[in-house]
Amino acid sequence: MTSGPQTIVLITGANQGIGYAAAEQLLKQKNYYILLGSRNAGTVQKLPPNVTDDASIQQAADQIESKHGRINVLINNAGINNELSLYSKQQESKESKPDLAALRQIYRDAYEVNLFGAAITTEAFTPLLEKAIAKPARIVFVSSHTGSIGLRVDQSSNFYERMSQPSFPVYRSSKTAMNMLTLHYAAKFKEQGWKVNASCPNLTKSAFSRFSDLGRSPTVSAVNIVRLATLSDDGETGQYSDENGVVDW
Ligand SMILES: NC(=O)c1ccc[n+]([C@@H]2O[C@H](COP(=O)([O-])OP(=O)(O)OC[C@H]3O[C@@H](n4cnc5c(N)ncnc54)[C@H](OP(=O)(O)O)[C@@H]3O)[C@@H](O)[C@H]2O)c1
Known part of the structure; x- marks a missing residue:
C-alpha cells in the first residue's frame, strides 16, 4: 500500500559506482521510485543513453x-575524468611540443559530459520538475572537492596539500563550472522552493578512479547525495557539501 504520490527520482550515470549506490539507498526511502540513467542498452532501463x-x-x-508525468528529483551524477590517458601518452611521447589537438579533444569530451551534459539534462527535465507540484523539486549536482577554488587556496584546510597540486586541470575546472551551475539553478528556482545543491563524493573506489585502493566505497560517497535528494522543505539550497558539512566553493 502506498501513501500519497510517489517521489520520482532520475539519476544520470546510475548503472554503476556512486550513482548506483545512491539509487540503492533511495530505494529504501518510503514511496520513492528510481529511474536509473544508463547509456548502455541491456542494463536496467535505457534512460537517458548519453x-x-x-x-x-x-x-x-x-x-x-x-x-x-513528472519527476521530483534530478541527480546529475554522470561524469568522467579522461585526463589520465593524456598524461600517460605524454610520458611515452618523445615529442617536446604538446599535442594541442589531443588536449583540446580531452577538454571537449570532459566538458561535454561533466558540464554541458549536466546543464542540458537540467534544462530538458525542468518542465517535468515543474510538474512536481505536490513536492517542490530537488536537484543534486555531483561535483567534487577538486573543483573547489576555496579548498584550492585555503592553506588552513585539511584538503590544502592535495588540492593545491597542479593536477587534473580539465576535470577540476569542469567541476568548478558545475558549481556555478548549481548556484545559477538555486537562484533561478528559489521562489518555487526548489532545493538545488552540489555534493562532493571524495575519492571513491569506482571505474572513474580506476578502482583506486585509496578510494572509499561508493556507498559512503552516496550518503550526502541521498541527503540532498531527500531534503525537507527547511533544507538548504545553493550549497556545496559533503557528509561532514558545508564545503567552501
Ligand atoms: N570516484 C571518485 O573518486 C569521484 C570523486 C569525486 C567526484 N566523483 C564524481 O562522482 C560521479 C560519479 O562517479 P563514479 O565514481 O560513480 O564513476 P563511475 O563508476 O565511472 O560512474 C560514472 C557514471 O557516469 C556514466 N557516464 C559517463 N559518461 C556518460 C555519458 N556521456 N552519458 C551518460 N552517462 C555517462 C557512466 O556510464 P558508463 O558505465 O556507461 O561508463 C557511469 O554510469 C561523477 O560525476 C564523478 O565526477 C567521483
Whole structure:
C-alpha cells in the first residue's frame, strides 16, 4: 500500500559506482521510485543513453513524461575524468611540443559530459520538475572537492596539500563550472522552493578512479547525495557539501 504520490527520482550515470549506490539507498526511502540513467542498452532501463546527445536526453524526458508525468528529483551524477590517458601518452611521447589537438579533444569530451551534459539534462527535465507540484523539486549536482577554488587556496584546510597540486586541470575546472551551475539553478528556482545543491563524493573506489585502493566505497560517497535528494522543505539550497558539512566553493 502506498501513501500519497510517489517521489520520482532520475539519476544520470546510475548503472554503476556512486550513482548506483545512491539509487540503492533511495530505494529504501518510503514511496520513492528510481529511474536509473544508463547509456548502455541491456542494463536496467535505457534512460537517458548519453548526456552528450541532446536528442536522447529529450527522448528520455518525453518517455518519462508520458509514463510518469513528472519527476521530483534530478541527480546529475554522470561524469568522467579522461585526463589520465593524456598524461600517460605524454610520458611515452618523445615529442617536446604538446599535442594541442589531443588536449583540446580531452577538454571537449570532459566538458561535454561533466558540464554541458549536466546543464542540458537540467534544462530538458525542468518542465517535468515543474510538474512536481505536490513536492517542490530537488536537484543534486555531483561535483567534487577538486573543483573547489576555496579548498584550492585555503592553506588552513585539511584538503590544502592535495588540492593545491597542479593536477587534473580539465576535470577540476569542469567541476568548478558545475558549481556555478548549481548556484545559477538555486537562484533561478528559489521562489518555487526548489532545493538545488552540489555534493562532493571524495575519492571513491569506482571505474572513474580506476578502482583506486585509496578510494572509499561508493556507498559512503552516496550518503550526502541521498541527503540532498531527500531534503525537507527547511533544507538548504545553493550549497556545496559533503557528509561532514558545508564545503567552501
Ligand atoms: N570516484 C571518485 O573518486 C569521484 C570523486 C569525486 C567526484 N566523483 C564524481 O562522482 C560521479 C560519479 O562517479 P563514479 O565514481 O560513480 O564513476 P563511475 O563508476 O565511472 O560512474 C560514472 C557514471 O557516469 C556514466 N557516464 C559517463 N559518461 C556518460 C555519458 N556521456 N552519458 C551518460 N552517462 C555517462 C557512466 O556510464 P558508463 O558505465 O556507461 O561508463 C557511469 O554510469 C561523477 O560525476 C564523478 O565526477 C567521483
